Amino acid sequence: xxxxEQKPFEEIAKMVEIFDKVLILGCNECVTxxxxxxxxxxxxxxTSLRLYRKQGDRPITTVEETLVRQCExxxxxxxxxxxxxxxxxxxxxxxxxxxxxxxxxxxxxxIPALDTKCAGGAVEHGLWEERCGMCGECILHxxxxxxxxxxxxxxxxxxPCGGSQNGKCEVKDVDCIWDQIYKxxxxxxxxxxxxxIELEKDWSKARDGGPRKMSREEVMIGE
Amino acid sequence: xxxxxPKIVAFCCYYCxxxxxxLAGSMRLxxxxxxxxxxxxxxxxxxxxxxxxxxEDGADGVYVAGCLEGDCHFLKGNYRAKRRVAxxxxxxxxxxxxxxxxxxxxxxxxxxxRFAEVAHEMHDRIKGLGPSPLNKRATKxxxxxxxxx
Numbered sequence: 184x185x186x187x188e189q190k191p192f193e194e195i196a197k198m199v200e201i202f203d204k205v206l207i208l209g210c211n212e213c214v215t216x217x218x219x220x221x222x223x224x225x226x227x228x229x230t231s232l233r234l235y236r237k238q239g240d241r242p243i244t245t246v247e248e249t250l251v252r253q254c255e256x257x258x259x260x261x262x263x264x265x266x267x268x269x270x271x272x273x274x275x276x277x278x279x280x281x282x283x284x285x286x287x288x289x290x291x292x293x294i295p296a297l298d299t300k301c302a303g304g305a306v307e308h309g310l311w312e313e314r315c316g317m318c319g320e321c322i323l324h325x326x327x328x329x330x331x332x333x334x335x336x337x338x339x340x341x342x343p344c345g346g347s348q349n350g351k352c353e354v355k356d357v358d359c360i361w362d363q364i365y366k367x368x369x370x371x372x373x374x375x376x377x378x379x380i381e382l383e384k385d386w387s388k389a390r391d392g393g394p395r396k397m398s399r400e401e402v403m404i405g406e
Numbered sequence: 407x408x409x410x411x412p413k414i415v416a417f418c419c420y421y422c423x424x425x426x427x428x429l430a431g432s433m434r435l436x437x438x439x440x441x442x443x444x445x446x447x448x449x450x451x452x453x454x455x456x457x458x459x460x461x462e463d464g465a466d467g468v469y470v471a472g473c474l475e476g477d478c479h480f481l482k483g484n485y486r487a488k489r490r491v492a493x494x495x496x497x498x499x500x501x502x503x504x505x506x507x508x509x510x511x512x513x514x515x516x517x518x519x520r521f522a523e524v525a526h527e528m529h530d531r532i533k534g535l536g537p538s539p540l541n542k543r544a545t546k547x548x549x550x551x552x553x554x555x
Contacts, residue, residue, distance in 0.1 A: 192501065230459060234503055
């Protein structure tokens with residue numbers, strides 16, 4: 184899933200300071216699972232904003248709604264009426280959702296309430312870790328299901344580097360993922376596979392090649 | 407002007423604080439009438455929104471009273487409440503209400519005197535802090551407009 188984190192409250196409050204009625208829009212997908220932009224978080228942000236603004240001379244009215252997904256037009260159609268009536272929309276979705284909302288409602292000012300962090304998962308309650316670098320060409324079959332693109336600080340494809348010390352990375356306080364890859368390959372009896380040199384990666388398939396598109400003709404509707 | 411009497415909401419776990427309140431009553435222990443108790447099935451029922459809502463609806467202070475650590479009837483509810491109260495403190499600081507207006511207490515059903523003590527403690531704390539900024543504002547408005555309805 185996409186992992187996101189709420190921006191500092193002060194920042195959000197500053198972005199909405201000129202508005203009197205806002206729609207706080209949650210998303211029931213990834214950001215609900217990572218507890219940053221679901222129905223509950225919408226409620227907390229709405230109450231926080233009201234509490235904050237009530238202390239000044241400009242109270243704020245909040246409208247709360249949470250969609251199945253913000254990244255699909257059909258769900259955004261549902262809030263057309265709600266949107267008409269507000270000064271701006273605070274989207275509590277990932278960057279994708281925010282952009283879909285902005286595109287669907289071109290005459291409304293849209294504010295992101297979250298910082299989108301990474302593609303990852305919850306390794307335990309309240310702890311999310313990056314797992315996929317979205318490089319566009321998966322190599323997990325070569326590394327025992329452990330991704331060096333997302334999890335090696337240097338994105339090394341033939342690791343570990345000299346900075347791997349006692350299973351820890353020299354760049355930041357994380358496990359050296361190449362150490363983990365070696366341990367896993369050893370356990371699986373596949374060490375010989377690691378002897379093969381991984382040639383340079385085609386990064387044009389990643390974000391480096393510009394914005395990416397994916398299409399599938401057979402599911403397209405139309406002539 | 408009359409003396410400030412705070413409104414304090416106490417979210418009390420049925421298995422401990424609520425029984426302790428009963429016991430305090432049976433023991434004829436006095437505690438401030440500014441405490442409004444709300445029975446909860448477990449302190450783990452508390453979430454941040456509930457605490458914020460209490461302030462929005464006019465509370466000057468809020469506390470959550472759960473079982474002693476390790477004694478939760480539902481095993482971990484009080485630990486969860488403790489973390490949520492800590493997070494609510496941060497949010498209340500951010501929005502300008504003040505995190506010191508919310509607190510977490512742990513007690514058992516047999517601690518009637520402690521219940522009364524906690525009530526006094528919170529009453530004194532909130533009295534010292536004065537009305538919540540929202541209520542302060544309302545009071546000011548009343549004074550200015552003479553509207554006390």
